[in-house]
Amino acid sequence: MTIYDYLLGELRKYGSIHLTLLDPDKIDIDKFVELSKNAEKSGSSAVMVGGSLGVNEKLLDEYLEAAKREVNIPFILFPGNIAGLSSKADALFYLSVLNSLDPYYIIGAQVQASILLAKRYTSLDVISMAYIIVGEGGAAGYVSNARMLPFERDDIIIAYALAAKYLGFNVIYLEAGSGAKEPVRPSILAKMKRLVDRPIMVGGGIRTPEVAYSIALAGADMIVTGTVVEESPSMVLSDIVDAVHRGGMDRKN
Ligand code: 1GP
Secondary structure, eight states: OOHHHHHHHHHHHHSSEEEEEEOTTTSOHHHHHHHHHHHHHHTOSEEEEOOSSSOOHHHHHHHHHHHHTTOOSOEEEOOSSGGGOOTTSSEEEEEEETTBSSHIIIIIHHHHHHHHHHHTOTTSEEEEEEEEEBTTOHHHHHHTTBOOBOTTOHHHHHHHHHHHHHHTOSEEEEEOOTTOSSOOOHHHHHHHHHHOOSOEEEESSOOSHHHHHHHHHHTOSEEEEOHHHHHSOHHHHHHHHHHHHHHHHHHHO
16 A cells, blocks of 8 residues: 555545654754654654755654654655655655746756656655645745745635646645744635645644644645644644544534
8 A cells, every 4th residue: 555545544534634744954863753653642644754954865864764663654755855855764745836936846856856766765655745835934935935825815825726636746735834823724725625636735833733623624634733743742742633633524524
């Protein structure tokens, strides 16, 4: 079974699922292992690994090797650039920043990575991702030179998501930016869900179970949290994961 199939299976089971984002540049290896174990214990479906700056293959190899000895949920690379690849992960979000003004982030990095994926990282499951940066956009928006989409322009954001669907991406990620003051607004998600039959991921600035619940209830299939996981104790994460599952189930019923 591919990791994408696994994620779809988790979606069927829970309605909406939670993914934990860990940035190896921000935490040491022991913390990475501890937070990965906590993610699994809290019911998170996978660990996303990556960041916009300060990550390379050697670092990823070491962190992933250590964590995979103790954790069974999949590790999915979430690279900020070509240096974010490692054969020690299970899968790769092969992402294109659709609203970047720089062709490198739309297709350049992907072309550089393609030969490596075919020859060197053959064990990685490749999951294509349309990455759409909204609101403040955080470091991801700045580094990838995205032309940020204002939250209130539902029409333009949905047009991007539709383009992603017609281009055949596996998943669509609405990113408000790590640590964003305002997360993606739930109001856009129900509309998007009606038009776009692809898993929709949402992340950036989600810090409480209440916000996670409202975003899952509105239509997000996968909810990503990073900052809150790195900064808060374990109870908070399981509360957020439970809220995501409840939101997904309440949406379906
Ligand atoms: C970043 O959306 C993710 O790609 C996570 O954001 O750190 O705000 O949870 P936070």
